[in-house]
Amino acid sequence: MPGHGRYLKKHTEALVKDVGLEAACELTGRSKATLGRYYSDADEHSDRFMPIDAVAALEASSSYPHVTSALAELKGVTLSYDQERRNTRSSGVNSDVVALAQRFAMLMSEYNQSIEDGVISVNEAKRLLRETTALQHVLLEMKLNLEDESV
Template sequence: MSTIRSYLKKHTEALVKDVGIEPACALTGKSKATLGRYYSDHDEHADRFMPVDAVAALEEAASYPHVTAALAELRGISLSFDGADRKNRRSNGINSDVIALSQRFAMLMAEYQQSIEDGVITVNEAKRLLRETTHLQQVLIDMKLHLEDEAN
Protein backbone atom coordinates (compact mmCIF):
# COMPACT_ATOMS: atom_id res chain seq x y z
CA MET A 1 0.00 0.00 0.00
CA SER A 2 1.35 3.42 -0.87
CA THR A 3 2.47 5.77 1.86
CA ILE A 4 -0.28 8.29 1.06
CA ARG A 5 -3.02 5.63 1.15
CA SER A 6 -1.69 4.27 4.43
CA TYR A 7 -1.47 7.78 5.90
CA LEU A 8 -5.07 8.58 4.96
CA LYS A 9 -6.32 5.26 6.31
CA LYS A 10 -4.59 5.84 9.65
CA HIS A 11 -6.20 9.27 9.95
CA THR A 12 -9.57 7.82 8.98
CA GLU A 13 -9.17 5.31 11.80
CA ALA A 14 -8.24 8.10 14.22
CA LEU A 15 -11.37 10.01 13.18
CA VAL A 16 -13.68 7.03 13.73
CA LYS A 17 -12.06 6.26 17.10
CA ASP A 18 -12.26 9.92 18.14
CA VAL A 19 -16.02 9.93 17.56
CA GLY A 20 -16.53 6.33 18.74
CA ILE A 21 -17.55 3.40 16.56
CA GLU A 22 -21.25 3.34 17.55
CA PRO A 23 -21.78 7.11 17.16
CA ALA A 24 -19.80 6.98 13.88
CA CYS A 25 -22.19 4.33 12.56
CA ALA A 26 -25.18 6.46 13.54
CA LEU A 27 -23.74 9.64 12.00
CA THR A 28 -22.74 8.07 8.70
CA GLY A 29 -25.41 5.40 8.31
CA LYS A 30 -22.61 2.87 7.76
CA SER A 31 -22.08 -0.43 9.56
CA LYS A 32 -19.10 -1.17 11.80
CA ALA A 33 -17.76 -3.48 9.12
CA THR A 34 -18.03 -0.82 6.42
CA LEU A 35 -16.31 1.79 8.58
CA GLY A 36 -13.58 -0.76 9.36
CA ARG A 37 -13.00 -1.35 5.66
CA TYR A 38 -12.36 2.37 5.15
CA TYR A 39 -9.29 2.23 7.39
CA SER A 40 -8.25 -1.38 6.87
CA ASP A 41 -4.71 -1.87 5.57
CA HIS A 42 -5.53 -5.27 4.06
CA ASP A 43 -4.91 -5.52 0.31
CA GLU A 44 -8.56 -6.23 -0.53
CA HIS A 45 -9.55 -2.87 1.02
CA ALA A 46 -6.62 -0.83 -0.32
CA ASP A 47 -8.83 1.18 -2.70
CA ARG A 48 -11.67 1.82 -0.23
CA PHE A 49 -11.86 5.24 1.34
CA MET A 50 -14.54 6.95 3.37
CA PRO A 51 -16.87 9.16 1.30
CA VAL A 52 -16.33 12.86 1.85
CA ASP A 53 -19.87 13.41 3.22
CA ALA A 54 -19.19 10.79 5.89
CA VAL A 55 -15.85 12.44 6.73
CA ALA A 56 -17.62 15.80 7.08
CA ALA A 57 -20.29 14.34 9.38
CA LEU A 58 -17.70 12.66 11.59
CA GLU A 59 -15.36 15.65 11.73
CA GLU A 60 -18.24 17.81 12.90
CA ALA A 61 -18.62 15.49 15.89
CA ALA A 62 -14.89 14.88 16.43
CA SER A 63 -12.50 16.82 18.64
CA TYR A 64 -10.17 17.33 15.67
CA PRO A 65 -10.55 17.16 11.85
CA HIS A 66 -8.21 14.19 11.41
CA VAL A 67 -8.78 13.46 7.71
CA THR A 68 -8.98 17.10 6.62
CA ALA A 69 -5.75 17.81 8.51
CA ALA A 70 -4.08 14.80 6.89
CA LEU A 71 -5.11 15.96 3.42
CA ALA A 72 -3.84 19.45 4.18
CA GLU A 73 -0.52 18.12 5.49
CA LEU A 74 -0.05 16.05 2.34
CA ARG A 75 -0.30 19.26 0.32
CA GLY A 76 1.87 21.29 2.69
CA ILE A 77 -1.07 23.37 3.88
CA SER A 78 -1.67 24.40 7.48
CA LEU A 79 -5.19 24.72 8.86
CA SER A 80 -6.72 27.39 11.05
CA PHE A 81 -10.01 27.02 12.92
CA ASP A 82 -12.53 29.88 13.19
CA GLY A 83 -15.67 30.46 15.20
CA ALA A 84 -16.52 30.83 18.84
CA ASP A 85 -17.88 27.28 19.09
CA ARG A 86 -14.63 25.41 18.40
CA LYS A 87 -14.46 21.98 20.00
CA ASN A 88 -10.67 21.94 19.99
CA ARG A 89 -10.48 25.15 22.03
CA ARG A 90 -9.89 24.02 25.60
CA SER A 91 -7.81 26.75 27.18
CA ASN A 92 -8.50 30.16 28.66
CA GLY A 93 -5.83 32.23 26.94
CA ILE A 94 -2.23 32.40 25.89
CA ASN A 95 -0.81 31.76 29.40
CA SER A 96 -2.68 28.47 29.76
CA ASP A 97 -1.70 27.62 26.17
CA VAL A 98 2.00 28.00 27.02
CA ILE A 99 1.57 25.73 30.04
CA ALA A 100 -0.36 23.16 27.98
CA LEU A 101 2.30 23.34 25.26
CA SER A 102 5.07 22.68 27.78
CA GLN A 103 3.16 19.77 29.29
CA ARG A 104 2.33 18.20 25.93
CA PHE A 105 5.91 18.57 24.70
CA ALA A 106 7.17 16.92 27.90
CA MET A 107 4.70 14.07 27.35
CA LEU A 108 5.89 13.66 23.76
CA MET A 109 9.54 13.57 24.84
CA ALA A 110 8.77 11.06 27.62
CA GLU A 111 6.94 8.86 25.13
CA TYR A 112 9.86 9.16 22.69
CA GLN A 113 12.39 8.28 25.41
CA GLN A 114 10.40 5.21 26.36
CA SER A 115 9.94 4.19 22.71
CA ILE A 116 13.60 4.51 21.71
CA GLU A 117 15.08 2.75 24.77
CA ASP A 118 15.57 -0.52 22.88
CA GLY A 119 16.68 1.24 19.70
CA VAL A 120 13.51 0.33 17.77
CA ILE A 121 10.20 2.16 17.59
CA THR A 122 7.44 -0.44 17.24
CA VAL A 123 4.11 0.15 15.51
CA ASN A 124 2.33 0.65 18.85
CA GLU A 125 5.03 3.05 20.02
CA ALA A 126 4.73 4.98 16.76
CA LYS A 127 0.96 5.21 17.27
CA ARG A 128 1.47 6.60 20.77
CA LEU A 129 4.01 9.12 19.43
CA LEU A 130 1.59 10.11 16.68
CA ARG A 131 -1.21 10.58 19.22
CA GLU A 132 1.02 12.82 21.37
CA THR A 133 2.13 14.75 18.29
CA THR A 134 -1.52 15.32 17.34
CA HIS A 135 -2.31 16.59 20.85
CA LEU A 136 0.68 18.91 20.65
CA GLN A 137 -0.55 20.17 17.27
CA GLN A 138 -3.99 20.90 18.75
CA VAL A 139 -2.41 22.95 21.55
CA LEU A 140 -0.39 24.90 18.97
CA ILE A 141 -3.56 25.63 16.98
CA ASP A 142 -5.28 26.89 20.14
CA MET A 143 -2.25 29.03 20.91
CA LYS A 144 -2.23 30.46 17.38
CA LEU A 145 -5.92 31.33 17.65
CA HIS A 146 -5.45 33.06 20.99
CA LEU A 147 -2.55 35.06 19.60
CA GLU A 148 -4.65 36.05 16.59
CA ASP A 149 -7.46 37.13 18.93
CA GLU A 150 -5.06 39.26 20.95
CA ALA A 151 -3.59 40.82 17.79
CA ASN A 152 -7.01 42.00 16.62
Protein backbone atom coordinates (compact mmCIF):
# COMPACT_ATOMS: atom_id res chain seq x y z
CA MET A 1 0.00 0.00 0.00
CA PRO A 2 1.47 3.38 -0.92
CA GLY A 3 2.24 5.79 1.91
CA HIS A 4 -0.80 7.94 1.19
CA GLY A 5 -3.05 4.88 1.50
CA ARG A 6 -2.02 4.23 5.07
CA TYR A 7 -2.34 7.92 5.85
CA LEU A 8 -5.91 8.03 4.51
CA LYS A 9 -6.85 4.83 6.30
CA LYS A 10 -5.53 6.23 9.59
CA HIS A 11 -7.70 9.33 9.15
CA THR A 12 -10.68 7.23 8.10
CA GLU A 13 -10.34 5.29 11.34
CA ALA A 14 -10.13 8.54 13.31
CA LEU A 15 -13.32 9.74 11.60
CA VAL A 16 -15.24 6.55 12.41
CA LYS A 17 -14.05 6.61 16.02
CA ASP A 18 -14.90 10.31 16.32
CA VAL A 19 -18.51 9.63 15.31
CA GLY A 20 -18.68 6.24 17.05
CA LEU A 21 -18.91 2.87 15.31
CA GLU A 22 -22.63 2.33 15.87
CA ALA A 23 -23.52 5.85 14.73
CA ALA A 24 -21.18 5.49 11.73
CA CYS A 25 -23.03 2.34 10.70
CA GLU A 26 -26.36 4.14 10.89
CA LEU A 27 -25.13 7.24 9.05
CA THR A 28 -23.49 5.34 6.20
CA GLY A 29 -25.77 2.32 5.97
CA ARG A 30 -22.74 0.05 6.15
CA SER A 31 -21.87 -2.73 8.58
CA LYS A 32 -19.17 -2.64 11.23
CA ALA A 33 -17.14 -5.12 9.17
CA THR A 34 -17.37 -2.98 6.05
CA LEU A 35 -16.34 0.15 7.92
CA GLY A 36 -13.47 -1.79 9.46
CA ARG A 37 -12.25 -2.82 6.01
CA TYR A 38 -12.11 0.82 4.95
CA TYR A 39 -9.44 1.56 7.55
CA SER A 40 -7.78 -1.84 7.79
CA ASP A 41 -4.13 -1.88 6.75
CA ALA A 42 -4.23 -5.63 6.04
CA ASP A 43 -2.98 -6.50 2.54
CA GLU A 44 -6.33 -7.91 1.43
CA HIS A 45 -7.99 -4.54 2.17
CA SER A 46 -5.23 -2.26 0.90
CA ASP A 47 -7.28 -1.16 -2.11
CA ARG A 48 -10.52 -0.51 -0.20
CA PHE A 49 -11.31 3.06 0.79
CA MET A 50 -14.42 4.69 2.15
CA PRO A 51 -16.66 6.14 -0.59
CA ILE A 52 -16.93 9.92 -0.61
CA ASP A 53 -20.66 9.92 0.21
CA ALA A 54 -19.93 7.97 3.39
CA VAL A 55 -17.09 10.36 4.27
CA ALA A 56 -19.42 13.33 3.78
CA ALA A 57 -22.13 11.76 5.95
CA LEU A 58 -19.68 11.04 8.77
CA GLU A 59 -17.88 14.38 8.62
CA ALA A 60 -21.22 16.16 8.91
CA SER A 61 -21.56 14.54 12.35
CA SER A 62 -17.94 14.53 13.44
CA SER A 63 -16.07 17.06 15.54
CA TYR A 64 -13.44 17.51 12.83
CA PRO A 65 -13.22 16.79 9.05
CA HIS A 66 -10.55 14.09 9.42
CA VAL A 67 -10.51 12.70 5.87
CA THR A 68 -11.02 16.04 4.14
CA SER A 69 -8.11 17.57 6.03
CA ALA A 70 -5.94 14.52 5.25
CA LEU A 71 -6.72 14.85 1.53
CA ALA A 72 -5.91 18.55 1.67
CA GLU A 73 -2.60 17.87 3.42
CA LEU A 74 -1.65 15.28 0.80
CA LYS A 75 -2.21 17.91 -1.88
CA GLY A 76 -0.29 20.56 0.06
CA VAL A 77 -3.41 22.62 0.75
CA THR A 78 -4.05 24.30 4.08
CA LEU A 79 -7.62 24.37 5.30
CA SER A 80 -9.00 26.84 7.77
CA TYR A 81 -11.23 25.02 10.23
CA ASP A 82 -12.35 27.39 12.95
CA GLN A 83 -14.51 25.73 15.52
CA GLU A 84 -13.05 27.96 18.20
CA ARG A 85 -15.20 30.90 19.21
CA ARG A 86 -13.23 33.47 21.14
CA ASN A 87 -14.64 36.11 23.46
CA THR A 88 -12.46 38.72 21.80
CA ARG A 89 -11.21 39.13 18.25
CA SER A 90 -7.73 40.03 17.20
CA SER A 91 -7.12 43.75 17.53
CA GLY A 92 -4.46 43.89 14.84
CA VAL A 93 -1.07 42.68 13.77
CA ASN A 94 0.67 43.71 17.01
CA SER A 95 -1.62 41.56 19.15
CA ASP A 96 -1.26 38.76 16.58
CA VAL A 97 2.53 38.84 16.96
CA VAL A 98 2.16 38.50 20.74
CA ALA A 99 -0.34 35.64 20.33
CA LEU A 100 1.99 33.99 17.81
CA ALA A 101 4.92 34.14 20.23
CA GLN A 102 2.77 32.72 23.04
CA ARG A 103 1.45 29.87 20.89
CA PHE A 104 4.93 29.03 19.62
CA ALA A 105 6.20 28.95 23.20
CA MET A 106 3.37 26.58 24.12
CA LEU A 107 4.21 24.35 21.14
CA MET A 108 7.89 24.23 22.12
CA SER A 109 6.97 23.49 25.73
CA GLU A 110 4.72 20.64 24.62
CA TYR A 111 7.48 19.34 22.34
CA ASN A 112 10.04 19.49 25.14
CA GLN A 113 7.78 17.45 27.42
CA SER A 114 6.95 14.99 24.64
CA ILE A 115 10.53 14.29 23.60
CA GLU A 116 11.84 14.02 27.18
CA ASP A 117 11.88 10.20 27.11
CA GLY A 118 13.12 10.06 23.51
CA VAL A 119 9.80 8.87 22.11
CA ILE A 120 6.71 10.83 21.11
CA SER A 121 3.65 8.77 22.04
CA VAL A 122 0.33 8.89 20.19
CA ASN A 123 -1.22 11.11 22.88
CA GLU A 124 1.79 13.41 22.85
CA ALA A 125 1.59 13.63 19.05
CA LYS A 126 -2.09 14.56 19.33
CA ARG A 127 -1.26 17.34 21.80
CA LEU A 128 1.48 18.60 19.49
CA LEU A 129 -0.98 18.54 16.60
CA ARG A 130 -3.49 20.58 18.62
CA GLU A 131 -0.83 23.17 19.43
CA THR A 132 0.31 23.27 15.80
CA THR A 133 -3.27 23.82 14.67
CA ALA A 134 -3.73 26.61 17.23
CA LEU A 135 -0.56 28.21 15.91
CA GLN A 136 -1.93 27.93 12.39
CA HIS A 137 -5.12 29.75 13.47
CA VAL A 138 -3.07 32.63 14.88
CA LEU A 139 -1.09 32.83 11.64
CA LEU A 140 -4.32 32.87 9.64
CA GLU A 141 -5.72 35.76 11.71
CA MET A 142 -2.43 37.59 11.31
CA LYS A 143 -2.58 37.07 7.54
CA LEU A 144 -6.14 38.42 7.41
CA ASN A 145 -5.17 41.46 9.48
CA LEU A 146 -2.17 42.14 7.25
CA GLU A 147 -4.40 41.92 4.18
CA ASP A 148 -6.88 44.36 5.77
CA GLU A 149 -4.11 46.83 6.61
CA SER A 150 -2.58 46.68 3.13
CA VAL A 151 -5.80 47.65 1.35
